[in-house]
Amino acid sequence: MRKSRTFSALITTATAGFISLGLAIPADAASSGWSAHVQCTKKRISDDSAHGFVQGHGWALTKDNAWKAAKKNASSQMPKGYRTVHCTEKTIKKGKKP
Template sequence: MRKLRTVGPLATVAATVLLSFGFGSPAQAARGWTAEVQCYKKRISDGSTHAPIIGHGTGKTEDLAIAAAKKHANDQMPPGYRGVHCDTKKTKRG
């Protein structure tokens, strides 16, 4: 009887974990969002703004895809710069 009580919660946890990693139906797993943002390089030392950098990102939601694209743009910045004035240029579902 004791094993039956632990199998229920374990099965529920396993199913939740699998679904959270995208092991749902194939249609759900294939869907997602992609985003493209354009951020300008800002020199930290003097605050001057320079050429834009394009960042791309994907995510389960539109907001997550935009956040990933902004992170990608900032990761491309050379030392001493950061991204500012990030504009979302494109978002696409699927």
């Protein structure tokens, strides 16, 4: 019983030391990520013709996942019979989730 109290006191002291030295992750750094914007061509499946563009926006903790989220957002806006093609990555910014 005495060993477990000593061990838990040691853990508590070490944790307090890390936090006081600033070695813990700041709260806003943990919630920051990447915000991406893409533009995709809107294509009709039946006759394979292009019909303008659609914008997509996405957010994630990594750049690659932010691009994927933006492309998924653009694709989810397509009505039945259309799909997105040739998505162009326009901008990506580091920052908090909008």
